Amino acid sequence: MQNLEPNFYLVSGERSDPQSPTACWTELRLRDTVRDDYMLVRIDPPILGQKYGLGALNIDHLILSARLAGRSLYPIKEWPCHVYVMRIVNDQILKTLFLGKADVQMISWGTLHRTFEEAAAVVSALVEPSTPPK
């Protein structure tokens, strides 16, 4: 499975905590009461779970959804694509394919990019020094 090319690359995190581009493989489509375009992705590298109280357990799957009104991940029509990035709190959603607000935790905003190079360029821009206010 992991030998397949990633479907896209995720960039997330703040300037204070920049993340390397994360390769994403799409796996499942989920819905809630409002929308039906939540996307389960396997990621590499995984996210350290310690920050989220998971101890040594790393996060290797995320839920993504389009962050801008009128956009969808099925299909992605514009790149980069702005997304909400969520971790799974309740594994049952992987069976029901239906999630409630408490079943996931939003951990970041992010953008999806078609290639590693495009994603890496965004990360580089994040870590460049900013211009101080005039």
Place this chain on the structure above:
Amino acid sequence: MFGNPAGGSFTTVDPATVGDFRTAAGLYPGNTGEFVLRGTLTDTTGVTTTTAAPGPGGVGGTIPEVIVPDAKNKIDVTSVTGVHPPL
């Protein structure tokens, strides 16, 4: 304009005028909401104006959103102020 040049996402709404800006903007816990950057858009090339979509459970996502590619070169930052209490 209010937002973060590194992230490229801004709003035209002053967060101080929104009762629960954190929910309305769909901010996540890692965004401490301790500072608000105010600036002027000097170049509209590639700029997209929309609204944020609701987060999980249909919560939030109600405020205008302005996506500014290469924001560091298109936003003239006028102030960065602390917010007490945080958003």
